[in-house]
Every structure is written in structure tokens, then in C-alpha cells.
Amino acid sequence: MNLDFATLTDLQKALRNRAVSATELTQHYLTRIDALDPTLNSFISVQAEAALAAAGRADERFAQGDTRPLTGIPIAQKDIFCLQGQKTTAGSKMLSQFIAPYTATCSEKLAHAGAITLGKTNMDEFAMGSSNENSYFGAVHNPWDPQLIPGGSSGGSAAAVAAGLCAASTGTDTGGSIRQPAAMCGLTGLKPTYGRISRWGMIAFASSLDQAGPMARTAQDAAILLEHMAGHDPRDSTSLNEPVPRFSEGLDNSIRGLRIGVCREFFTEGLDPAVERSIREALAVYESLGATLVDISLPHTPYSVSAYYVIAPAECSANLARFDGIRYGYRCSDPENLQDLYQRSRGEGFGEEVKKRILVGTFALSAGYFDAFYARAQKIRRRIKEDFVNAFEHVDVIAGPTAPTPAFPLGEKASNPVEMYLQDIYTISASLAGVPAMSIPAGLANGLPVGLQLIGNYLQEGPLLQAAHQFQQATHWHSLTPPEAL
Amino acid sequence: MNNLVNEKTLVELSTLAALPFEPEKSKATLDALNEVLALVGQMQSLDVSNVRPLAHPLERHQSLRADAVTETVDPDALSQNAPHYEAGLYFVPKVIE
Amino acid sequence: MSIPAGWQIDIGLEIHAQLNTQSKIFSGASTRFGQSANSQACAIDLGMPGVLPSVNAEVFVKAVQFGLSIGALINQESRFDRKNYFYPDLPKGYQITQMDHPIVLGGKITIETLDGTEKMIRVTRAHLEEDAGKSIHDFKPGYTGIDLNRAGTPLLEIVSEPDIKNAAEAVAYAKAIHQLLTYLEVCDGNMAEGSLRFDANISVRRQDAETLGTRSEIKNLNSFRFLEQAIHFETERQISVLEAGGTLVQDTRLFDPDRHETRSMRSKETATDYRYFPEPDLLPVMLTAEFIENIQAQLPELPGERAQRYQTAHELSASDAALLSQDRRLGDYFDQVLTSSSNAKSAANWVRGDLLSKLNEHDLSITACPISPKNLGEMIQLIDQGVISGKIAKEVFAALWSQQTESASDYVQKNQLEQVSDASAIEPLIDALIAENPKQAADLRAGKDKLMGFFVGKVMQATQGKANPKQVNDLIRKKLSEP
Incomplete structure (x- = not known):
């Protein structure tokens, strides 16, 4: 069996049949990381020893027949999830030496289910970015073409899975940070309903938007991972106290009669024609599977980017205030006084994009501007939510492009922040509304992966995954791998 | 829309955010901020009178925990990342009130 | 200023x-x-x-x-x-x-x-x-x-x-x-x-x-x-x-x-x-x-309301009422004293006087008080019923404080401290005193009231404090007015 791009589901079978051992599998990925990651830079840290030790324990479990659903499955975790005793950097110089004293709930759940963590993946600093160029640890390169960005902010998690360096990975999505890199690397990435997965131990960017989720090769793999990441956590007041369905069951049911909303605001002038072609073809596939396409409008979509770039920076300006060089994190050398300690530690510890967003957020909350910016953005947020509530009275799923373009060259938009922000134009509304959304591979544009975004109603990850799985039963896009250079 | 942030505002914002104000970078920073604020300013055209702000997407209510000591504190483990920690205290340059 | x-x-x-x-x-x-x-x-x-x-x-x-x-x-x-x-x-x-x-x-x-x-x-x-x-x-x-x-x-x-x-x-x-x-x-x-x-x-x-x-x-x-x-x-x-x-x-x-x-x-x-x-x-x-109604229902009587009640229902002075209401547990204690003694004025005096000074002396809060309110109330009742004198009460109080006894009445009984209220037991003592101190008796009869203390004191001494001072007082006047 070729392990490089095997799905998690296939690996579960292979491990159970003892076709491969957890140790062999882990070693296989570690070898690939050694060989390929110098080019890709998808990992910030690799815990080879700990991973092999965990693999050894997994093999004992197989020998004893005492396995859990993910026993022996090597995954990578975005370096935003705290793992006790391990370096957790959030892609920042500020935390470049930070050893977490506790473990994120969702990482703990995955470990409990048997998953092995190979390492922590690269990301835009504090998850702020759409290209993974904002990392203190350097940019991540797209396995499909190392000259290109992998998307962001979960760019390392996307590149690692796409390059076959791990079976699957975890990401976080605040305005599209799972979906957009999944689209650009040809993966299936899911941002669940806000609150589905605990945020405890996940370093915050924008608390009311941040949501963890799986990045995988198939909808089925994503469904399995979600089952083991989701669930109520009393440590996170915003985590939903709702039962976690068996998402991986029922994927095979037909989607005949499924009403798919095609949102006209998602097909605007900024959309790359090649991307649009792939999306239209994907919609035709859905029709052929018995789904009905319904033309819908989410009228407030054009305001989503504006509202997002007020709310997310506002929350981040407070969330990142704790990084003051006192209890942990980077401290400047020889501070003259307290103000100097604060300003230089933060000035030197944070990258430019982070500092810019902190300033934007500080502005949006400041006296005299609060009503026109922060309060107004929250009102628009309600309008955007209402758009979805209204739409889901008529449709089951909303479909459209994940991102306006395929992956673009490194450095291309680095000097044009607004263009970079518009990368998230299709993903942000679902984040603001808190509804689940995912990206699945839906074709190639100029030889690069195109993502189809599927948005579901609150807590309806099941139907969403089912729609994605049915598409993947009818198409081969998800099984394409990067060119043979890798 | 006119530039909302000028150098004076930038100094104030930097102070509030505990970030250094760097005069040599101030023009670049101002341009970047004003560009974002211009993008964000597009929302000013929407009529949102009579709309209630939405702070949490799911609009649920807080659950409350029982009053019990559930955290065990290991100061050594929690202070392992501290740049200047001794005798159980975190140190900063002398604060003058 | x-x-x-x-x-x-x-x-x-x-x-x-x-x-x-x-x-x-x-x-x-x-x-x-x-x-x-x-x-x-x-x-x-x-x-x-x-x-x-x-x-x-x-x-x-x-x-x-x-x-x-x-x-x-x-x-x-x-x-x-x-x-x-x-x-x-x-x-x-x-x-x-x-x-x-x-x-x-x-x-x-x-x-x-x-x-x-x-x-x-x-x-x-x-x-x-x-x-x-x-x-x-x-x-x-x-x-x-x-x-x-x-x-x-x-x-x-x-x-x-x-x-x-x-x-x-x-x-x-x-x-x-x-x-x-x-x-x-x-x-x-x-x-x-x-x-x-x-x-x-x-x-x-x-x-x-x-x-x-x-x-x-x-x-x-x-x-x-x-x-x-x-x-x-x-x-x-x-x-x-x-x-x-x-x-x-x-x-x-x-x-x-x-x-x-x-x-x-x-x-x-x-x-x-x-x-x-x-x-x-x-x-x-x-x-x-x-949630709010439950808290309302369990809300204690507030200091102001309590002081008001002490003044109207129990006729305490404003200062007594305020003092006994300022601490919820003290007020609760006082209320419990009142369940076994109806003399609120006396109960107030005992609580704010002897009890609080003892508590202060030993740096104790009212909740750690060694005397139960029931015992204190019973003691006050014994005074009111004329069973013990105020002087004996001080001794009973001390015994209760040091927990030498289960209750005030036990202590009084065991140590035979009941007040002698039987006139026939006291009258011979008075007769003897008048006989022994004719000058003082004459002066008292002539209106020198200060001497009343002298005679009462002697009787109390002779009865080891068990006589009822008021009764002794009355009996002396009766004896002296006898022809």
C-alpha cells in the first residue's frame, strides 16, 4: 500500500489489519517530513521521539486488541493548540520559547481517541493572515508549487496534509483560515458551528469567531476527526452543550432532493473565471446527483469583510494584551522602565500584521469611534446572521467558491493588504454568523486546486459532510495529489 | 473618506495598545491603517438603525459553575516561561504610581 | 473640620x-x-x-x-x-x-x-x-x-x-x-x-x-x-x-x-x-x-427592620435595638434568648453587657459563644420568677460561661442558690438585726433612708445572697413601721 497519500479511513483499516504498524507509519511520515519539509516549511516543530513512543504504545494496543478509533493515526496540529510540555508558538516570536503548561481540550480529545501528534504546524502569526507569509518561522510553501502560498492562516496544516507528511491535521478558522488553505492545497477542511469544538487551550485571535476544525483528504476523514474533536467543555463558556452526532455514519445516504442554495453574491467580479468554471461544473455534478439548485441571495455579504475587519481586530486588540513580557513570552533586553518593557517587548515580539490589527482594533473601540465602528459592525453581523437564517428556510446547504482565486505566488499580495483581505470575501460571512462551512476540492484552475465551499445551518455538520462525501463519491478531485516533484 | 488616523492619533493608539511609536515608520503605518479603515468604512453606507448588535453568533446564555476550588496551582510549572521570576514573584522595572 | x-x-x-x-x-x-x-x-x-x-x-x-x-x-x-x-x-x-x-x-x-x-x-x-x-x-x-x-x-x-x-x-x-x-x-x-x-x-x-x-x-x-x-x-x-x-x-x-x-x-x-x-x-x-425569588425568600431580616422590631415589639431603646441588630448572628442569638425569656429589656442588658464583654475579652464571635441562648434565656427567666437574685445570676452566668453546668436551673438547684422568698425565714433575721443595731434602726425609722442598704446588706450576707432584696426591703419597712 502506498502510504503517502492514504486516507485516514484507509490507514485505520491498514493498521487494524496489521498491514502496517503504527511505528512504521509514523516513521514513514517522519522520513517524508525530513525529506520534504525543508522545502515546504510546514512544521514549526516536530516531536519525532514523542511520536515514535506514542506509536510504540499504539502498536502494543493493537497487539492487545485494545484500540480506540484513531489509535496509531499520525496527525499534525496547528501550533496554536497548547500541548503540555511542548513548545506552542502561534507562529510568533512572542511565544517562540513558550512551553505550554496545559493541553488544549480538542488536542486532548484527539490524543484520547488514539491519534499521534507528529508535530506542530506553521501558521500566520496568531492566525492573522491568508497566505501564511506572516509567520515568524518563515513562509510555508504550497506542495502543488513551492513558489505559491498555501493559503492561511492554517497554511502549515494544509501543506503538511497535501504533501503527505501526515494523515490529517487540525486547523483553526476565524474568517476562513481552514477553508481557504484547504481550497488552495486541494483538501477537505471543515469549520464547524461556532462552539462545536472547545477553544480551551487554543490561543485566541478573535474569541467570538475562532473555531477549530479538521483538515483532511476526504469528507469521511473530516467527519471521523470531528467526532473526536467536538463536544461540550465546561472550561469554554461558549462551547455548545449539544450532543455530538456520529458524523461519519449516514454519509452514504443519497442526497436526492437536497436543496442547494447558489448565492448570487458569491459570483462577483473578483472571482477568477477559471475558478468560477470549476464551481459551476461542481454544481452541475450536484444536479446530476439529484440535488436541486436554488438561486438565493445573502444580501449583506458585501459588508461582511468590513464588519469582520472591525470585530476581529477589536477582539484581538484585547486578546493580545496579555502578551506583555511579564509572566511568559518575549521580553526585550534591559527595559528602562515599565512602559519601555511593554512597548519594546510587544514591538519586537509581534510582527507587522499583528501590530497593525491591534492598532485597527484599538481604534475601532476607542472613544468617539466605538459606535461608528465596533457597534455598527456588530449590527451588520446580526444582519448577516439573519441572511443565513432566512436562506436556510428554503435551502439545506449553500454552495459557492471558497476563495476568489487559486493559490498565488509568494509575495504577490504581501504589499497589498486589502487585496489580501478580500481572499476571505466568501468565507467570512459564515464565520460572522457562526454557521458550519467547509471547503472540498472541486477541480483545477491552471493546474491548481479549486475549493467548493459548502455552508450549512447551525449544528448541521452532518448534512454538510454528507453532501461533501456524495460529491467525492462522484468525482476524483479530492484524490489528486501534487505533481510528482514531491 | 478622509484619513481617520493622523500622526497624533497614531501616537495615542500606540500608547493605548502598549506598542512603540516609531516616527521613522509612522507614514507607512498610517497608510496601512487608513487603507484598512477605508475598506472597513464601506459599512457606513448601510442603514442599521433599529438593529440590535450581535456579540455572540449563537445568542445562548452563560452556564454557571458551582463555587468550588477545582484548580491545583503549581507555581513552578506556571512560572517556567517567566522572563524574570524569583522568590515566587514576577518582576518588572520599578513602577512609580 | x-x-x-x-x-x-x-x-x-x-x-x-x-x-x-x-x-x-x-x-x-x-x-x-x-x-x-x-x-x-x-x-x-x-x-x-x-x-x-x-x-x-x-x-x-x-x-x-x-x-x-x-x-x-x-x-x-x-x-x-x-x-x-x-x-x-x-x-x-x-x-x-x-x-x-x-x-x-x-x-x-x-x-x-x-x-x-x-x-x-x-x-x-x-x-x-x-x-x-x-x-x-x-x-x-x-x-x-x-x-x-x-x-x-x-x-x-x-x-x-x-x-x-x-x-x-x-x-x-x-x-x-x-x-x-x-x-x-x-x-x-x-x-x-x-x-x-x-x-x-x-x-x-x-x-x-x-x-x-x-x-x-x-x-x-x-x-x-x-x-x-x-x-x-x-x-x-x-x-x-x-x-x-x-x-x-x-x-x-x-x-x-x-x-x-x-x-x-x-x-x-x-x-x-x-x-x-x-x-x-x-x-x-x-x-x-x-432564582431571584428564592434568594428573596431566604433573605434575612435586615438590620433596620430588626432594630424596628426590637423597638416596637420588645420596647427596647433605640441604642439597644441598633446594637443588637448590627451583627446578624448577634441578633439571631438575641432572638433565640427571647424564645426562653420574655423579658427583652433584661435580655438586652445581659447580652450587650456581660455577654459581649466576655466575648470581647476572649476575642470570640457570637457564634463561638459558650453559653447557648437557651441557657441565657432560662437564667433570665429564673431572675424574673424571683428564683435567683441578680447577684446570684452573675455566679450562674460565670458557671454557664465556663461550662461547669448543663443549664442555669441545674446549677441553681445543685448549689441551692434559690432565693429565699419565704418571709417566715427572713423575718427572724430582721428582728435580730434590729435588736442588735438599735441606733441604726431608730435613725432609719426617723427617715435616714441611706441606712436601708446597711440592713439589706446584712440580711443578704446572712442568707449568702439568696434572699430577694426587694422582699427584704419591704419586710424591713414593715418591721420598722410596726408599733
């Missing part, structure tokens, strides 16, 4: 009361005071990356108790906000507080003014928030040490309207709040440990001015005395500035009790835009009507 002629003062107080919960408001770490530095600060209190707050239910119980006690409106839905500023003792760079939707709105507190009349001080609001840590300036030269044990201790901040017109009223109001909080047992009221701290907003204006003057906020006053002094010094300062033709700027000041002055806090001068916004890590708190 009196207010200079032509001026009036307006004071509003912000009182920070630590609520006496076991665990912190947003974490499960202990709130115990006096532990080694940073040993009570968990990852949440330290504001570590990725940690999140969770809300202690008990703080809402206590805040609602307070709110209902001052006749306030309870906001069924209250919310938390972030107040942003940088300070080393504020680990997250923001304080979680309640800005727009506080738990308690309105209410009032009655105080007694200098001229003895009652006055209402309006409470604007009371909201829940977290305490900050402590800065230690004298441990290491050139450095400030940070101890975050206190960070996250629940606070109820009680904000008054500027209804307070002088320092005495401010102290009376602060004491009334202190009494109410401790009475409700929502705050331990320990001023030395910082359980109650005051910020005073002070402004002065000309007697005829209609609007408030420019105010200064004096931060962190931790005793009634400092509160009083700070108001004196600050009003003096403001008036002298204005009388010299100067103008005041709104500022935040610290009181220096050694130098008898307030001074502007330079460190906070620049950053005063707190940029409040809804705390996105917490959801709005919705209290059910049932």
Missing part, C-alpha cells in the same frame, strides 16, 4: 467589596488570603495563552442578595465586558467587569447625618468584576514584584450617586454598606485584608452653583479613617485652587496618609480610554425569576 462658607461638596463613592466565595469569579482557584505569593493563581488567573474564564454561580447569589437588600432592581440578564488597560497586576491586559448591563441597578441606603436626621443615599448600580493582583514595591530595589494571588477574586463594585455632602456622611454611608455586606455574609468585611476598598469622587462648587464641579477620583482608600481624611484634604485642596482663581482638571489621585495630601497618579494620566466592549469569552447571564 467644617466646610468653608460659600462652598458645598459633592461626593460619590465607589465601594469595591470582595465577595467571600471559596473560588475565584472566573476560575476554580482558591480565594484564600495570606498564602505564599502566586500560589493561588492558576493559569486562568495568570492570563496564560489559550485559557478561558468560567463563571462562579455564587457571585450572582451574593450580588442579588445585596441588590434586594437595598431595594434595587435586579437585571435578570446581565453581561460581562472587558475594560482594557495595561498594568502589571492586571494579567490579561483587561479586567472582566460589567459595564452596560450590571447585575444591580438603583437602590438606596439610609444613613444618619451629623444633625441626627436620616438621609437617603442613592445607589446608582452594583456590578460584578474581578480583582487585580498586588504590586510589591519594596522587595527588590529597582523592581516591582507581582503577586497574582488576589487576581480573579470576585468584587462587587457598589457605585453611589453624588448624594454625599461631607466626610461624615461618606463614612456613615461606607459603614452602612460595610454593615450590610457583613450582615448578609456576602463579604467578610475585613478592612485590614482589603476586603472593602473605597474610591471617592469628590468635587466642590459654590453654594449657589447648580452643576457639579470638576471632580477628582481618589483611589484605593482602605479604611474609614483614610476615607474621611482624604475627603478633608482633597476638598481643602480643590477649594484653595479655586479661591486662588485657578482651575481644576479631572484626574485620578492617590491619598498619602503620611504627607496628609492627595497627589495625581502620573502613571495613569495618559491611558484613560478603557475601550469597554462585550467580553466575547462569556455569554450573557440570564437569571431565572425563580
Whole structure:
């Protein structure tokens, strides 16, 4: 069996049949990381020893027949999830030496289910970015073409899975940070309903938007991972106290009669024609599977980017205030006084994009501007939510492009922040509304992966995954791998 | 829309955010901020009178925990990342009130 | 100090009361005071990356108790906000507080003014928030040490309207709040440990001015005395500035009790835009009507109501009634004494006299009192029934205090201390005394009443205090008036 791009589901079978051992599998990925990651830079840290030790324990479990659903499955975790005793950097110089004293709930759940963590993946600093160029640890390169960005902010998690360096990975999505890199690397990435997965131990960017989720090769793999990441956590007041369905069951049911909303605001002038072609073809596939396409409008979509770039920076300006060089994190050398300690530690510890967003957020909350910016953005947020509530009275799923373009060259938009922000134009509304959304591979544009975004109603990850799985039963896009250079 | 942030505002914002104000970078920073604020300013055209702000997407209510000591504190483990920690205290340059 | 002629003062107080919960408001770490530095600060209190707050239910119980006690409106839905500023003792760079939707709105507190009349001080609001840590300036030269044990201790901040017109009223109001909080047992009221701290907003204006003057906020006053002094010094300062033709700027000041002055806090001068916004890590708190009703139903009788009852139903003096009502457990004790003795006046005397002085002497609280209220009540009843004299009662009281006996009546019986009320047993003693002291008897008969004490004392001596002094008195008069 070729392990490089095997799905998690296939690996579960292979491990159970003892076709491969957890140790062999882990070693296989570690070898690939050694060989390929110098080019890709998808990992910030690799815990080879700990991973092999965990693999050894997994093999004992197989020998004893005492396995859990993910026993022996090597995954990578975005370096935003705290793992006790391990370096957790959030892609920042500020935390470049930070050893977490506790473990994120969702990482703990995955470990409990048997998953092995190979390492922590690269990301835009504090998850702020759409290209993974904002990392203190350097940019991540797209396995499909190392000259290109992998998307962001979960760019390392996307590149690692796409390059076959791990079976699957975890990401976080605040305005599209799972979906957009999944689209650009040809993966299936899911941002669940806000609150589905605990945020405890996940370093915050924008608390009311941040949501963890799986990045995988198939909808089925994503469904399995979600089952083991989701669930109520009393440590996170915003985590939903709702039962976690068996998402991986029922994927095979037909989607005949499924009403798919095609949102006209998602097909605007900024959309790359090649991307649009792939999306239209994907919609035709859905029709052929018995789904009905319904033309819908989410009228407030054009305001989503504006509202997002007020709310997310506002929350981040407070969330990142704790990084003051006192209890942990980077401290400047020889501070003259307290103000100097604060300003230089933060000035030197944070990258430019982070500092810019902190300033934007500080502005949006400041006296005299609060009503026109922060309060107004929250009102628009309600309008955007209402758009979805209204739409889901008529449709089951909303479909459209994940991102306006395929992956673009490194450095291309680095000097044009607004263009970079518009990368998230299709993903942000679902984040603001808190509804689940995912990206699945839906074709190639100029030889690069195109993502189809599927948005579901609150807590309806099941139907969403089912729609994605049915598409993947009818198409081969998800099984394409990067060119043979890798 | 006119530039909302000028150098004076930038100094104030930097102070509030505990970030250094760097005069040599101030023009670049101002341009970047004003560009974002211009993008964000597009929302000013929407009529949102009579709309209630939405702070949490799911609009649920807080659950409350029982009053019990559930955290065990290991100061050594929690202070392992501290740049200047001794005798159980975190140190900063002398604060003058 | 009196207010200079032509001026009036307006004071509003912000009182920070630590609520006496076991665990912190947003974490499960202990709130115990006096532990080694940073040993009570968990990852949440330290504001570590990725940690999140969770809300202690008990703080809402206590805040609602307070709110209902001052006749306030309870906001069924209250919310938390972030107040942003940088300070080393504020680990997250923001304080979680309640800005727009506080738990308690309105209410009032009655105080007694200098001229003895009652006055209402309006409470604007009371909201829940977290305490900050402590800065230690004298441990290491050139450095400030940070101890975050206190960070996250629940606070109820009680904000008054500027209804307070002088320092005495401010102290009376602060004491009334202190009494109410401790009475409700929502705050331990320990001023030395910082359980109650005051910020005073002070402004002065000309007697005829209609609007408030420019105010200064004096931060962190931790005793009634400092509160009083700070108001004196600050009003003096403001008036002298204005009388010299100067103008005041709104500022935040610290009181220096050694130098008898307030001074502007330079460190906070620049950053005063707190940029409040809804705390996105917490959801709005919705209290059910049932939750609030339950607290209302279990609310204790309040000090004012209790004092009123003691005056009307038990005919106690205003001062007795006030004293027995100020401490809830003392009042409860007194009420229990009254279940076994109907003589409230006597019960009040015993409790505020002998009992409280014994408790003070041994530094005991009423809840640790070795004499049960039932026993004290029974003892008072024995006096009222004439079974024992007041003098014997002192001995019985001592025996009860040292727990030598199960009950007052047991002790009296065992030691045969019953008063001799049988006239036939006392009369021969009196006859003998008159015979032995003819001159004194004659003088007494002639109207020298002082001598009555002499005879009564002799009889009491002879009966080892068991005679009823009033009865002895009557019998002596009867004997002397006999032809």
C-alpha cells in the first residue's frame, strides 16, 4: 500500500489489519517530513521521539486488541493548540520559547481517541493572515508549487496534509483560515458551528469567531476527526452543550432532493473565471446527483469583510494584551522602565500584521469611534446572521467558491493588504454568523486546486459532510495529489 | 473618506495598545491603517438603525459553575516561561504610581 | 473640620467589596488570603495563552442578595465586558467587569447625618468584576514584584450617586454598606485584608452653583479613617485652587496618609480610554425569576427592620435595638434568648453587657459563644420568677460561661442558690438585726433612708445572697413601721 497519500479511513483499516504498524507509519511520515519539509516549511516543530513512543504504545494496543478509533493515526496540529510540555508558538516570536503548561481540550480529545501528534504546524502569526507569509518561522510553501502560498492562516496544516507528511491535521478558522488553505492545497477542511469544538487551550485571535476544525483528504476523514474533536467543555463558556452526532455514519445516504442554495453574491467580479468554471461544473455534478439548485441571495455579504475587519481586530486588540513580557513570552533586553518593557517587548515580539490589527482594533473601540465602528459592525453581523437564517428556510446547504482565486505566488499580495483581505470575501460571512462551512476540492484552475465551499445551518455538520462525501463519491478531485516533484 | 488616523492619533493608539511609536515608520503605518479603515468604512453606507448588535453568533446564555476550588496551582510549572521570576514573584522595572 | 462658607461638596463613592466565595469569579482557584505569593493563581488567573474564564454561580447569589437588600432592581440578564488597560497586576491586559448591563441597578441606603436626621443615599448600580493582583514595591530595589494571588477574586463594585455632602456622611454611608455586606455574609468585611476598598469622587462648587464641579477620583482608600481624611484634604485642596482663581482638571489621585495630601497618579494620566466592549469569552447571564425569588425568600431580616422590631415589639431603646441588630448572628442569638425569656429589656442588658464583654475579652464571635441562648434565656427567666437574685445570676452566668453546668436551673438547684422568698425565714433575721443595731434602726425609722442598704446588706450576707432584696426591703419597712 502506498502510504503517502492514504486516507485516514484507509490507514485505520491498514493498521487494524496489521498491514502496517503504527511505528512504521509514523516513521514513514517522519522520513517524508525530513525529506520534504525543508522545502515546504510546514512544521514549526516536530516531536519525532514523542511520536515514535506514542506509536510504540499504539502498536502494543493493537497487539492487545485494545484500540480506540484513531489509535496509531499520525496527525499534525496547528501550533496554536497548547500541548503540555511542548513548545506552542502561534507562529510568533512572542511565544517562540513558550512551553505550554496545559493541553488544549480538542488536542486532548484527539490524543484520547488514539491519534499521534507528529508535530506542530506553521501558521500566520496568531492566525492573522491568508497566505501564511506572516509567520515568524518563515513562509510555508504550497506542495502543488513551492513558489505559491498555501493559503492561511492554517497554511502549515494544509501543506503538511497535501504533501503527505501526515494523515490529517487540525486547523483553526476565524474568517476562513481552514477553508481557504484547504481550497488552495486541494483538501477537505471543515469549520464547524461556532462552539462545536472547545477553544480551551487554543490561543485566541478573535474569541467570538475562532473555531477549530479538521483538515483532511476526504469528507469521511473530516467527519471521523470531528467526532473526536467536538463536544461540550465546561472550561469554554461558549462551547455548545449539544450532543455530538456520529458524523461519519449516514454519509452514504443519497442526497436526492437536497436543496442547494447558489448565492448570487458569491459570483462577483473578483472571482477568477477559471475558478468560477470549476464551481459551476461542481454544481452541475450536484444536479446530476439529484440535488436541486436554488438561486438565493445573502444580501449583506458585501459588508461582511468590513464588519469582520472591525470585530476581529477589536477582539484581538484585547486578546493580545496579555502578551506583555511579564509572566511568559518575549521580553526585550534591559527595559528602562515599565512602559519601555511593554512597548519594546510587544514591538519586537509581534510582527507587522499583528501590530497593525491591534492598532485597527484599538481604534475601532476607542472613544468617539466605538459606535461608528465596533457597534455598527456588530449590527451588520446580526444582519448577516439573519441572511443565513432566512436562506436556510428554503435551502439545506449553500454552495459557492471558497476563495476568489487559486493559490498565488509568494509575495504577490504581501504589499497589498486589502487585496489580501478580500481572499476571505466568501468565507467570512459564515464565520460572522457562526454557521458550519467547509471547503472540498472541486477541480483545477491552471493546474491548481479549486475549493467548493459548502455552508450549512447551525449544528448541521452532518448534512454538510454528507453532501461533501456524495460529491467525492462522484468525482476524483479530492484524490489528486501534487505533481510528482514531491 | 478622509484619513481617520493622523500622526497624533497614531501616537495615542500606540500608547493605548502598549506598542512603540516609531516616527521613522509612522507614514507607512498610517497608510496601512487608513487603507484598512477605508475598506472597513464601506459599512457606513448601510442603514442599521433599529438593529440590535450581535456579540455572540449563537445568542445562548452563560452556564454557571458551582463555587468550588477545582484548580491545583503549581507555581513552578506556571512560572517556567517567566522572563524574570524569583522568590515566587514576577518582576518588572520599578513602577512609580 | 467644617466646610468653608460659600462652598458645598459633592461626593460619590465607589465601594469595591470582595465577595467571600471559596473560588475565584472566573476560575476554580482558591480565594484564600495570606498564602505564599502566586500560589493561588492558576493559569486562568495568570492570563496564560489559550485559557478561558468560567463563571462562579455564587457571585450572582451574593450580588442579588445585596441588590434586594437595598431595594434595587435586579437585571435578570446581565453581561460581562472587558475594560482594557495595561498594568502589571492586571494579567490579561483587561479586567472582566460589567459595564452596560450590571447585575444591580438603583437602590438606596439610609444613613444618619451629623444633625441626627436620616438621609437617603442613592445607589446608582452594583456590578460584578474581578480583582487585580498586588504590586510589591519594596522587595527588590529597582523592581516591582507581582503577586497574582488576589487576581480573579470576585468584587462587587457598589457605585453611589453624588448624594454625599461631607466626610461624615461618606463614612456613615461606607459603614452602612460595610454593615450590610457583613450582615448578609456576602463579604467578610475585613478592612485590614482589603476586603472593602473605597474610591471617592469628590468635587466642590459654590453654594449657589447648580452643576457639579470638576471632580477628582481618589483611589484605593482602605479604611474609614483614610476615607474621611482624604475627603478633608482633597476638598481643602480643590477649594484653595479655586479661591486662588485657578482651575481644576479631572484626574485620578492617590491619598498619602503620611504627607496628609492627595497627589495625581502620573502613571495613569495618559491611558484613560478603557475601550469597554462585550467580553466575547462569556455569554450573557440570564437569571431565572425563580432564582431571584428564592434568594428573596431566604433573605434575612435586615438590620433596620430588626432594630424596628426590637423597638416596637420588645420596647427596647433605640441604642439597644441598633446594637443588637448590627451583627446578624448577634441578633439571631438575641432572638433565640427571647424564645426562653420574655423579658427583652433584661435580655438586652445581659447580652450587650456581660455577654459581649466576655466575648470581647476572649476575642470570640457570637457564634463561638459558650453559653447557648437557651441557657441565657432560662437564667433570665429564673431572675424574673424571683428564683435567683441578680447577684446570684452573675455566679450562674460565670458557671454557664465556663461550662461547669448543663443549664442555669441545674446549677441553681445543685448549689441551692434559690432565693429565699419565704418571709417566715427572713423575718427572724430582721428582728435580730434590729435588736442588735438599735441606733441604726431608730435613725432609719426617723427617715435616714441611706441606712436601708446597711440592713439589706446584712440580711443578704446572712442568707449568702439568696434572699430577694426587694422582699427584704419591704419586710424591713414593715418591721420598722410596726408599733
